[in-house]
Amino acid sequence: MLCDSLQLPSIREENENMRGRSVTPRRQDMMPSPSREIFRQTRPLTKTPKSLKTTKIASKEKRRLKKMGDNVKVAVRVRPFNDREKQRKAKLIIEMEGSTTIIKDPANMEAEGRKYTFDYSYWSHDGYKERDDGYLEPVDGRYADQAHVFKDLGRGVLSNAWQGFNCSLFAYGQTGSGKSYSMVGYGENKGIVPVTCEELFKGIEEKKLTDDQEKEAEYQVSVSMLEIYNETVKDLLNPSSFKKGGLKVREHPQKGFYVEQLRISPVRNYSDIEARISEGNFNRTVAATNMNATSSRAHTIVAINFAQKAKNDAGKSMTKTSIINLVDLAGSERADSTGATGDRLKEGSMINKSLLCLGNCIKALADKQLGKTTAVPYRDSTLTRLLKNALGGNSKTIMIAALSPADINYDETLSTLRFADRAKSIKTKAIVNESPTDKLIREMKEEIKRLQDQLKGGGTGGVVIQGIPQDEVEEMRRQMEEELKKNQQEMEDMKLTWQQRLKEQEEGSLKMLLEERNKQEARKTTPHFWNLNEDPMLTGMIVHFVPAGKHILGNSDPADIILKGLSVQREHANIVNKSNSVIKIQPKGTVLVNGKTITEETELRHNDRVMFGSTHLYVFHHPQDAAKQEKEGTNIEKVSFDSAQQEIAENKGFDMGTKGKSTEDLLLQEDLLRIMPMVNEANAMSEELDKKMKFELALLSPQARGLKDGKTEVLIKAKNLENGNEFLWDQNKFINRKYIMQEMYQNYSEGDDDWDYEKEKDPFWEPVDSSVMIGTAFLYLQSVAYCVEFDEMIPVTDMAAQEKCKLKVKAIPCDQKGIPLNDDTFVEDPKELLNTAFRFKISIDQCLGLPRKYAKVWCRYKFYFSDEWNTSEMADSDTLNPNISYEEMFTADPVTQVFIDDLQETPLLIQVWGRQKPGVLEPSLAKATTKELFKIDPEKLRYLSQDKQQTKTKAATAAQKKADKKDKKADKNAAKSKVTSNDKDKDEQIEQLKAEIERLKIAMSNNSSSNNIRVGDLGFADDSSDRKLRMLGSLVSEARNKNKPVVLTDRVDSVLRTGQDLSPNRIREAEVNAAMGSGNESGKSKVCTIS
Ligand SMILES: Nc1ncnc2c1ncn2[C@@H]1O[C@H](COP(=O)(O)OP(=O)(O)OP(=O)(O)O)[C@@H](O)[C@H]1O
């Protein structure tokens, strides 16, 4: 019936329809927006008869729709152990039986593991061999190779795409678990993305051959590639979009969320797609290195738009479209899982926002399936907005969860399995997407015909049909016809633009293809650098050629090899290639060759690892030298990002050898390798942003953490160079802070005036009252096991095993009331205490020799057999020996053998904690930049306590007054004795100045007596030039006037030698050198302190 087909849906129903359904969609659903608009506009004119009201049908329809939909298909895949896991003999915690995956708790391997069943569980852990071409093929039926995974998942994607369904495939899992391997693949082991694309074009070619000419079939494929990093969208096929804030995500009433101005490149064949993806990866690598972004934190979406146009059997033109979204998600580990929970900035970074939100959406969608009414927070992040359809709308969706097989990743792998388990209950509702334009044309034509028939058949002239006056029907028809014309035109335009765009692009593509080919050829003969990235996908993407001649490497003009990013100077290094035989590098900024910093011209050999600044890591490829080395039989080792980092760590003094190392030591090495580059980056950012913070790696033993055994933890020492305060950050806190530092640095490098955050949000800043661990002490309790009191002073040492202070402690066996037992109650054998009730008190009386920099101090300790910490009150440390006065009694009732063993064997760990007082950096460095301060050994930086500084200032003022008085007196005396010979006069002045300078307390700013100078050393008495004397006098007065207690001997030297003071620049340099204890040609820059 006419009115049936013109039925206007209720808004709610309309929304429901828009989410899609698969069978005989109604006309309105298929209309492009203009037609919908017309229907909305005509609504007031169209009085829908009561009998046709929709409520009943709508609810029935809704129920039907609800029942429909496909579940998200979920596959999990476990990768092989990597080299490090093999080296430390990691335990395998994953088992698979059919489509079930079992995860075992490494702490309890005997126990039955947790089971999860999915659509597919892929065993790719072992049972394979590497073919000569590098492809990993199964040696038994169990191993799932790339072809197997494609067969199950990729084929389904392809077949859906051919049918006109939107498809989404996303890979989830922690960093290094194998997401990119499954999605994109490496070398011969091509993943689902390239194989799907390849197969798609193969299919097109086949179709073209077999297609019925009458059908005039046409196939159009376009590709786009984007990255979401830190909630910002970058078009990877259009580097000019890499601007601040990225591209906008907008919402279209029909299309849903989309990225505005995203480049969608038409492609004619598979190699076109391959070239686009490689171009996208290249752009991604450059951007990640320049912005010092952590690539594993980026989500990459490759979207393939596939349109098929053909005439159907009835001769009608049909367009089926399918968007295939291939999503390689960021590593799923959360930086705030443990340690950063206490940090004020734990929510500060946006780096995890999209992934957290994805988790929330999946949870909400899963809850919905259980009948809960809950809103799905798609809008909360960029990723979930763009994946809205993939997760709950018009898409056939597959998720592949990548699993690490190693024990150490148990928590993350379990969380991946839970995530995957939740995802499998989600339903999406995919519909066949016939091009709305074609559908509309067809349906409109049908509609008009029906209308005309109706009108003719009724023959009633101006009679109202089913409540609609004829003029309204005519109006509607006119609008429809107009719409029809417009749509036909739109279609023509669409076709034209695709072909035009293809043509336009082909010229560019050809050029790029040629360039790429030339580049590949040049790599065989021309020396070049190729990049190393922590993400193997981005490794080898950037190549810098060094043909014969001299090249400047730097961050801008005049450099011909341009590297942007952290710590790269304008002219960072010269590279000189002499006829491709000897290639030398002359460093100007920081350059490391094979892990060592070079300061002089150095020859580069084939396979050398070269680091420029703090993030640009390259391998040097020297074809001629390679040939030579090969001839000589040199073993050319394969270089990876990890091996290069390992080399750097070794050169920093870390023991990275693996022979005979325990699992704990090997894990520690892994942590060091992971954190060390981040510490370098953080320091480079601090330097560039002048944040006066310096970060260092620090190690904390399990014992110092109150554990009997376990692995040594890598912590980060954050030192505020302005006030001398030091803090220890755990890895999570540091990593989280580093992400915020990156955001800040990004804003800074993009020229944002507001790049600097207020103190509370500043990732470099740590409040002075943050608690810090001063050190740990061990209290041995053997004597207590013999009922003998222990009363000692025990040393408190910091992480570098330096003694910081002492603790006066007692361990006293006592009775129920806490009264110490008599001396004669001792036992000859602790076993005598077995099964009795035994009590003792631990008393921490005092801290002795506490460094002055602490304002508060307190202690805490715990027994190994207990999880609880006992914590003293916070004591003011205004003396060097603050009282702690903390006493606690312990009861063992009855005494067990374990208790006795513990008393005898395991010392009690006492941690001493404190709060620091902010110091004041020595005045000569007050204005030094972070860069200048970084050149000084942090141990040599001196800080005055604020109180001391005030006292010093007062003392200096008093001394000055006294000296002024004396000067005046001397002047008076001089005036009185007018008549003296010139020489005598000068001698007197010399004596006066000598006396003055004698008053200069001679000391280095770092108080090293070996660097002190004496007046006699200056050669002062030998020179009697008036000018020099006057100048020396003015140096002393200047120091006094500025309330500066020091005079630089470089300046005194300069005056004595040349009669001139140093230039302001040299003065500044000498000040820095003085503080560093290094410097001028005479060996040391020195300062004389004015008493
Ligand atoms: N199924 C597999 N078979 C063989 N090797 C694998 C497999 N899966 C992953 N690998 C290897 O493991 C390493 C890490 O894999 P991949 O780069 O895919 O991790 P990822 O999850 O993408 O990590 P990121 O989050 O850092 O991007 C690679 O060297 C890869 O070759």
Ligand SMILES: [Mg+2]
């Ligand atoms: Mg990856």
